[in-house]
Amino acid sequence: MIKSLFSDDLPRSVVLSVILGVILICLALAPFLFPGVRTVDTAARICIFIVLVASYDLLLGYGGIVSFAHTMFFGVGAYGVALALTHMGRGFDAIVVGALSGAVVAAVLALVIGLFSLRVRAIFFAMITLAVASAVAVLVSQMSGLTGGEDGLTFKTPRALTPAFKFGGELFGVKLNGKLLAYYFVFFGALVLFLLMLRVVNSPFGRVLQAIRENDFRAEAIGYRVVYYRVAATCLSAAAAALAGSLYAVWLRYVGPDTTLSMEIMIDILLMVVIGGMGTMYGAVIGATLFVVAQNYLQNLMGAAAGLVEGVPLLPDLLNADRWLLWLGVLFILSVYFFPTGVVGRLRAGR
Amino acid sequence: MTAAPEHAPKMAQAGFAERIGPWMPVLLVPVLCVLGFLAIPNTSSWLTLTVSGLAMGMMIFIMASGLTLVFGLMDVINFGHGAFVSVGAFVGISVLLVLGHMTEAPSLMLNLAALLVAVVGAMIATGAMGYAFEKVIVMPVYGHHLKQILVTMGGLIVVEQLIIVLWGPEEIYINRPEALKGAITFAGAALEKYRLVAVAVGLIVFGAMRYVLRRTKIGLIVRAGVQNGEMVEALGYRLRLVFVGVFIAGSALAGLGGVMWGLYQEVITAHMGNQAMILIFIVVIIGGLGSVEGCFIGALLVGLMQNYVAFLEPKAALISNIGLMVAILMWRPMGMIPVVKAK
Numbered sequence: 001m002i003k004s005l006f007s008d009d010l011p012r013s014v015v016l017s018v019i020l021g022v023i024l025i026c027l028a029l030a031p032f033l034f035p036g037v038r039t040v041d042t043a044a045r046i047c048i049f050i051v052l053v054a055s056y057d058l059l060l061g062y063g064g065i066v067s068f069a070h071t072m073f074f075g076v077g078a079y080g081v082a083l084a085l086t087h088m089g090r091g092f093d094a095i096v097v098g099a100l101s102g103a104v105v106a107a108v109l110a111l112v113i114g115l116f117s118l119r120v121r122a123i124f125f126a127m128i129t130l131a132v133a134s135a136v137a138v139l140v141s142q143m144s145g146l147t148g149g150e151d152g153l154t155f156k157t158p159r160a161l162t163p164a165f166k167f168g169g170e171l172f173g174v175k176l177n178g179k180l181l182a183y184y185f186v187f188f189g190a191l192v193l194f195l196l197m198l199r200v201v202n203s204p205f206g207r208v209l210q211a212i213r214e215n216d217f218r219a220e221a222i223g224y225r226v227v228y229y230r231v232a233a234t235c236l237s238a239a240a241a242a243l244a245g246s247l248y249a250v251w252l253r254y255v256g257p258d259t260t261l262s263m264e265i266m267i268d269i270l271l272m273v274v275i276g277g278m279g280t281m282y283g284a285v286i287g288a289t290l291f292v293v294a295q296n297y298l299q300n301l302m303g304a305a306a307g308l309v310e311g312v313p314l315l316p317d318l319l320n321a322d323r324w325l326l327w328l329g330v331l332f333i334l335s336v337y338f339f340p341t342g343v344v345g346r347l348r349a350g351r
Numbered sequence: 352m353t354a355a356p357e358h359a360p361k362m363a364q365a366g367f368a369e370r371i372g373p374w375m376p377v378l379l380v381p382v383l384c385v386l387g388f389l390a391i392p393n394t395s396s397w398l399t400l401t402v403s404g405l406a407m408g409m410m411i412f413i414m415a416s417g418l419t420l421v422f423g424l425m426d427v428i429n430f431g432h433g434a435f436v437s438v439g440a441f442v443g444i445s446v447l448l449v450l451g452h453m454t455e456a457p458s459l460m461l462n463l464a465a466l467l468v469a470v471v472g473a474m475i476a477t478g479a480m481g482y483a484f485e486k487v488i489v490m491p492v493y494g495h496h497l498k499q500i501l502v503t504m505g506g507l508i509v510v511e512q513l514i515i516v517l518w519g520p521e522e523i524y525i526n527r528p529e530a531l532k533g534a535i536t537f538a539g540a541a542l543e544k545y546r547l548v549a550v551a552v553g554l555i556v557f558g559a560m561r562y563v564l565r566r567t568k569i570g571l572i573v574r575a576g577v578q579n580g581e582m583v584e585a586l587g588y589r590l591r592l593v594f595v596g597v598f599i600a601g602s603a604l605a606g607l608g609g610v611m612w613g614l615y616q617e618v619i620t621a622h623m624g625n626q627a628m629i630l631i632f633i634v635v636i637i638g639g640l641g642s643v644e645g646c647f648i649g650a651l652l653v654g655l656m657q658n659y660v661a662f663l664e665p666k667a668a669l670i671s672n673i674g675l676m677v678a679i680l681m682w683r684p685m686g687m688i689p690v691v692k693a694k
Contacts, residue, residue, distance in 0.1 A: 066500045116680055121640075123428055126500050127632040131676070134629050135669045142666050263625070267508060274501065326512035333505040336498055337491060 005195060007202040011282055016347040020282060023289050027187060031180050032172050044183055046292045047190035048248045053272045054197050054284035055240035061279030062201050063233040064213030065118070068266055069129035072136050073110065073238040075260035077102035077245025079140070082153045082255040090156040099246035103239040110238035114231035125234075137261045152256025161185060161250065182251060189247050197240060198281045209233055210279070267325070268295075271332050277342025286343050299324055376648050376687035383652055387659040398540035400658045406546035408654025409553020410615060412647050414608030415631040415638075416560060417601015423577040423641025423690055425594045427489055428496060431503035432605055432631065433624030434484075434510035435477045439606025440613035440623060441518055443473035444525050454528040462528035473610045474603040480510075481602025485595055507625065514621040522620040525613065549611055556604070557647050564643060573597060577641050577690055630657075633672050637679040639686025648687060 003010070011017040026033060030043035056070050080102025081095055088094035113132060117124035140147050147153065159165050165178035174180070200206055212219045212226050220226045249255050259265075268291065276287020302324055339346060371378075384401055391397040418432045446469040447454055453465035488506045492498040526532075527545055534541040564570035575583045576590050584590050612627060613619040634653050638645030653672050660671040679687060 060497075064497055066497060116677060119684065123496050123500075124636060126428075126430070127636055128676070131629050131633050132673060134626075135673050138669050139666075267504075270501065270504065323512055323516060325508055326516070329505050329508035329512060333488065333502055333509070336501045336505065340498070 007195075007199045009198060009202045009281070011348075013347045013350075016282065016344060019347075020285060023285055030187075031183055032174055035174050040179075040183060042292060042296055044186050044251050046289050047186050048244050048251065049269075049272065049288040049292055050285050051190045051193045051197075051244040051247070052241055053269055053276065053288045054194055054281050055237045055244065056269050057273050057276075057278060057281060057284050058197055058201060058240070059233055059237040060273055061277075061283070062206060062209045062213065063230060063237075065230060065234065066126040067129045067234070067237075068126060068263075069110075069113065069133040069136075070237075070241055070269055071261050071263070071266045072129075072133040073106040073241040074245040074248070074265070075136075075140070075255075075257075076106045076109065077242030078249040078255045078260045079147060079153075079245075080105065080242065081246040081249040082155055083146070085155045085157060085249075086153060090158050092158050095158070095246070095250060098249075099243055102246055103242040106238040106242035107235040110234045111231060114234040118230045118234070119227050133261075133266070134263070137257060137263075140261060141257050148256070150257060152254060152259070154254050157182070157250055157253050186247050186251050190244070193240060193243055194281070194285075200236060201281060205229070205232070213279075264325075271328055273342075274332060274335050275342055277344030277346075278340065280342070280344040280348075283342050283344040290343075302327075376645065379687075380648060380651050380655070383655050383659075387655065390659065390663060395538065395540035396662065398538060399542060400662055401655065402540075402542050402550065403546050404655035404658035405651060406549040406553075406615070406654070407657060408651035409550050409557075410608055410611050411627070411630050411634055411654060412553055412650035413556050413611065414605050414627060415634045415646050415650060416556075416643055417597075417604045418631060419635045419638065419641055419646045420573070420577075420597050420643065421594075421601050422635075424573060424580070424590075424597055425493070426496075427493065428499055429489065429503050430500050430628070431484065431488070431506040431510065432601075433626075433628035434507045435481060435602045435605035435624070436609035436612065436627050437514055437619075437621055437624035438480055438510065439473040439477045439609030440619045441514055441523075441609075441621075442476040442606070443469040443610030444523060444613050444619055445518075446472045447525065447528075454526070457529050459530040462530040466528060470607055470610055473606040477606025477609070478599045478603035481599045482595065484602070485598045489598075511621045511625065518621070520621070522618050524618050527614055527617065531614075545614065549615065552611065556607075557643075560643055569593070569596075629669075630672065633676050637676050637686055639683075639688045639690055641690035642686065642688040645686055645688035 011020055027043055027047060031040050034040070034043070052070070052074055056067070059065050059067055059070075077099065081098035084094040084098025084101070088097065113128060114125070117128045141150050143149070144151075156162075160178055161182040162178045165181070166176065168176045170176065201209070208219065208224050208229050211222075212224070212229055216226050219229075245260060248260065252259065272287035272291045273283065274287075275290060276285070277283030335342065341349070387401065387404075388394075388397050391400065414432075414436055417435075418429060421427055421429055447465060450465040450468065453461045456462070484506060488502055489499065492502050531545045531548060534543045535547075536542070562570075564574055572583060572588050572590075572593055576588075576593060580590055608627075609624065612623065616623075630653055634646055634649040636649075637652070638647070638649035652675060656671050656675050657668050661668040683689065
């Protein structure tokens with residue numbers, strides 16, 4: 001049962017299993033274990049980023065293709081739900097329509113970009129996605145009539161998912177309201193998507209992708225159409241990213257260029273994948289959790305450190321809380337060199 | 352014994368399409384100019400836009416040329432190339448700010464001297480940085496595209512943040528040297544002096560690069576290395592050294608492009624290199640990775656396209672370049688002047 005749920009791809013390391021179990025339990029019971037607006041928000045972000053990072057890992061870790069347009073697909077999903085909820089009224093039907101159309105649009109976009117660039121050289125894909133993604137980001141902020149421009153869109157989600165909706169009294173001191181339902185909507189949505197992607201990478205399709213990653217020439221020689229597999233992987237990962245974006249929109253009840261389309265999020269995703277471990281779906285879980293928690297608390301720590309070295313030239317500037325990307329960049333380069341398999345790869349090797 | 356079949360070779364004249372094929376990319380630039388002329392009602396605005404398009408194209412070419420050569424020679428794709436543009440701009444502009452008394456003087460010679468000092472300073476800084484970048488970041492990941500992209504992207508982030516640490520997070524505004532301010536009027540069109548200078552510098556850099564690549568020994572080795580590196584090494588040339596040299600030269604050119612770009616926009620930010628990278632990538636792709644001539648033509652096309660479209664429909668400017676890239680890739684999937692790799 002558990003084996004088939006995890007698609008026969010168990011963590012294969014005791015430490016890793018324990019960590020994953022703890023993360024799963026914490027996320028499943030987050031509203032009860034850590035009641036508080038900020039912590040529940042962090043937990044929801046972790047859930048969503050796990051899906052987003054896993055979908056990126058499908059492309060990068062399993063397909064060996066670097067894309068810089070992943071936030072674009074994420075944004076397409078988010079804007080899909082936002083537009084549907086704005087124009088169709090606050091119903092679950094609007095969420096379904098928005099999420100599905102977002103996923104379809106993302107997949108079609110990925111198909112077009114993939115057909116253009118992947119048939120020549122996989123390396124073109126990275127450059128073209130970078131150009132297209134930035135053009136789309138500019139376009140979204142310019143088409144303010146439709147997308148709300150830089151301000152983004154604020155919209156109403158179904159009543160059952162808002163804090164105003166109450167059912168029953170309290171459970172373990174936690175109010176049973178729509179916010180709780182919204183969290184579990186996000187949590188189970190993310191869980192299902194994650195297990196689906198685990199299924200995909202462990203299917204024969206996923207095996208072929210890994211073969212292409214290792215040696216595309218040989219895979220072609222064996223008789224697999226490399227381009228088709230690569231394009232299919234791109235479309236799948238784009239659709240999954242769009243669905244993650246839909247979850248994000250439902251959770252935030254807001255979309256804007258900064259929260260969904262910005263290059264910073266793209267860099268965050270890259271860091272999460274590499275730190276967690278490329279080519280292991282579980283790496284997405286570890287990477288996203290570590291990163292989101294660090295994002296929330298590391299900045300405070302750096303601020304404190306900057307205070308400690310006050311007076312030393314240059315050091316306070318280097319440790320300024322706003323400079324945390326600097327250290328993440330260094331960490332990123334080091335982990336690509338020395339831990340290309342990330343945390344998960346380390347744990348699996350050290351068993 | 353039968354007679355041998357009569358051997359009658361037919362020297363069929365190559366068709367028009369076949370003869371024009373290699374020249375098509377070169378012809379695209381005037382074609383685009385003519386299209387712009389037809390689309391823009393006012394001749395003087397067309398002239399202004401064409402000059403600024405060419406100026407922009409030249410600057411993009413200067414920034415992009417190093418990237419395309421580095422790729423052609425060593426199959427290394429450097430996503431951190433934009434970092435050199437930013438650093439070049441910051442170093443160059445800082446020098447110009449220090450030499451404020453020279454740039455504000457109304458004398459052309461003093462202005463040019465200040466500019467020269469700034470450009471040389473920027474190029475030395477970015478060249479040295481290129482050397483360090485190559486040694487520390489790129490060298491350990493030769494032959495591994497995926498890691499190259501990731502690591503150089505990481506390098507870009509680190510350099511961008513270091514710029515913010517050293518120069519502060521605010522954007523820096525800069526005035527052009529006194530003699531390069533304003534415009535001259537030609538046939539009723541206002542042509543900014545600075546843009547004319549940019550066109551001239553671009554042409555000089557392109558000419559010099561072509562000369563080095565086509566007429567000198569080192570250029571021969573570089574071109575041969577692009578075609579078939581293993582063969583060149585087998586002949587006893589240390590391609591690694593040549594490659595480091597090209598990497599440094601490309602970084603220095605990116606620095607020069609950064610100074611020019613900064614003066615063109617009159618404002619510099621730490622992210623400017625990253626933004627320029629978008630255009631640089633488009634140019635490098637449509638030109639054909641590894642081809643300097645393709646890069647030059649591609650840059651001119653992108654510059655002209657951007658300026659024409661921005662005049663006709665401001666919101667569509669960036670999209671039009673994506674459209675240009677799509678159209679060219681449909682026509683020639685490897686870029687306009689594909690570099691044949693003997694593999």
